[in-house]
Amino acid sequence: MAAGFGISESCMKVALTAVLVPSGGTTLALLDRETRALHGEVDRGWARLRRDSSTTRDDYLHQLTVAYGFESSHEAACSYTPGVGQALDLRGRWRSGLIAQDLLALGCTAHDLEAMRCYPLAPFQDAAEALAWMYVVERPTLIYQDIRDELVSRFVDLARATTYLGAYEGAVSKRRAELGIALDLLCVSDKVCKRVIEAADAAFHALIEWQRTSHPTLRSVG
Secondary structure, rough: OOOOOOOOHHHHHHHHHOOOOEEEEEHHHHHHHHHHHHHHHHHHHHHHHHHOEEEEEEHHHHHHHHHHHHHHHHHHHHHHOOOHHHHOOOOOOHOOOOOOOOHHHOOOOOHHHHHHOOOOOOOOOOOHHHHHHHHHOOOHHHHHHHHHHHHHHHOOHHHHHHOOOOOOOOOOOHHHHHHHHHHHHHOOOOHHHHHHHHHHHHHHHHHHHHHOOOOOOOOOOO
16 A cells, blocks of 8 residues: 555556646546536535524434435445455545444434435446545535534534544545545546546436435434
8 A cells, every 4th residue: 555645556556657637637626626516506405504503403414314325325336346445445435334323323223224215326337437426425524524513512412423524534635635646547548537527427416316305214303
């Protein structure tokens, strides 16, 4: 494993030979730019928890259930997609278990979790597509610490139910850099870069639709 980065040695060797970085900058910068119009919509629920003092514990519970249904499916799809673990060190990146831990801390039961709807997602075509979806799944971590601080300041007892929001505490930039490097290494041609952008766009639209059609399925925690 290359020191300091969650990418494999084989990928690092590729980086030293020929990495195609889009003319507009890194792949992450390109994805940020090409999908910017969708960021506000996909962030709306989390942003409301941070900015709206009228939000409740149930609003937080709902956001967790939506995240769990989408992220658990993404993790499963990645697990069945060849090459993902070779492109990026996945240790510490899977967080659906932390969401489940937080839901249990909020008073949900194991039966509640088993009954939750999850987004229907098949394995990806390849690692490039999987990491494009990971970009969408992980992008909100940029604001999770602020959301966590706001929630705990208003609901002190929620501190024990924010392990998901704090999963990348102190390491958000490092995790993002690791993902960016892995994407740059995978974008070996303009064709692959285009597919990554299209996959990220598809992931954003899938998440937005999931958020729109998801409704609280767990009992109120009061």
